[in-house]
Amino acid sequence: MKLILLSLVLSLSACTHLNSVSVTSIPKERSQKVSAERYKFLFLLLNFDNKFVDEMEKELAEKCPNGKIQGIVTKTEGITYFPLLAHAYNISAEGYCVK
Amino acid sequence: MSKIIILLLLSSCAIIHKHQVQDVDSKILKGKRFEFLLSETGVEVTEGVRLAGVLSGNKNTNRSAQGVANIIGLFQMGPRTGNPVYSLEFAKGLNKKLAEACKGKELSGLTFLREMNKYPVVSGEIIKVAGYCL
Numbered sequence: 001m002k003l004i005l006l007s008l009v010l011s012l013s014a015c016t017h018l019n020s021v022s023v024t025s026i027p028k029e030r031s032q033k034v035s036a037e038r039y040k041f042l043f044l045l046l047n048f049d050n051k052f053v054d055e056m057e058k059e060l061a062e063k064c065p066n067g068k069i070q071g072i073v074t075k076t077e078g079i080t081y082f083p084l085l086a087h088a089y090n091i092s093a094e095g096y097c098v099k
Numbered sequence: 100m101s102k103i104i105i106l107l108l109l110s111s112c113a114i115i116h117k118h119q120v121q122d123v124d125s126k127i128l129k130g131k132r133f134e135f136l137l138s139e140t141g142v143e144v145t146e147g148v149r150l151a152g153v154l155s156g157n158k159n160t161n162r163s164a165q166g167v168a169n170i171i172g173l174f175q176m177g178p179r180t181g182n183p184v185y186s187l188e189f190a191k192g193l194n195k196k197l198a199e200a201c202k203g204k205e206l207s208g209l210t211f212l213r214e215m216n217k218y219p220v221v222s223g224e225i226i227k228v229a230g231y232c233l
Contacts, residue, residue, distance in 0.1 A: 019117060020116065053115070058128065060120070061124070069123040
């Protein structure tokens with residue numbers, strides 16, 4: 001019984017995998033942070049396109065009108081909620097708005 | 100049943116390896132967006148050999164195929180994204196394509212998406228580049 005409970009707890013807890021991380025040059029002015037995030041849930045690992053990541057840069061630009069976004073940290077993460085059944089991608093980009 | 104198996108074998112899965120956003124100038128909101136792909140066929144030889152072994156229906160052939168797949172696997176160890184491609188030219192023209200995308204204009208908001216369209220044994224190894232001409 002304990003073993004079944006332990007297996008259940010382990011299988012219901014999610015695992016996050018960091019696929020990649022990248023950083024651009026960090027600016028001197030770092031007072032205003034801007035960020036954009038994309039998330040996609042995958043049932044049975046089925047994913048037919050990656051269009052959900054498109055135009056993240058546009059969202060960042062809209063959050064920093066008349067400025068430049070520098071020092072952007074982009075992270076690509078994979079999440080396993082339940083092996084085979086439930087997975088997700090999470091892509092985040094965070095940088096500094098320089099006016 | 101066989102139709103479902105064929106459908107599953109022919110459908111691809113899009114896998115993300117890396118997404119990268121470069122510095123963004125807010126002028127991109129008025130700029131012209133461009134996008135291009137660099138792609139090459141990737142081959143998972145070990146998967147192909149294993150599949151051939153299973154399809155042969157012969158126990159001995161299957162066991163030999165497993166051995167061959169394991170030996171090939173030893174030569175393809177190490178960190179990588181996606182399946183091996185057999186072209187050294189893959190991604191070589193990236194700089195040239197970027198320069199041609201915005202002739203005489205500044206580029207900003209560049210994004211690089213390293214993705215893979217996975218089919219059984221073969222895959223499409225893709226680098227998707229997008230950006231804006233200011």
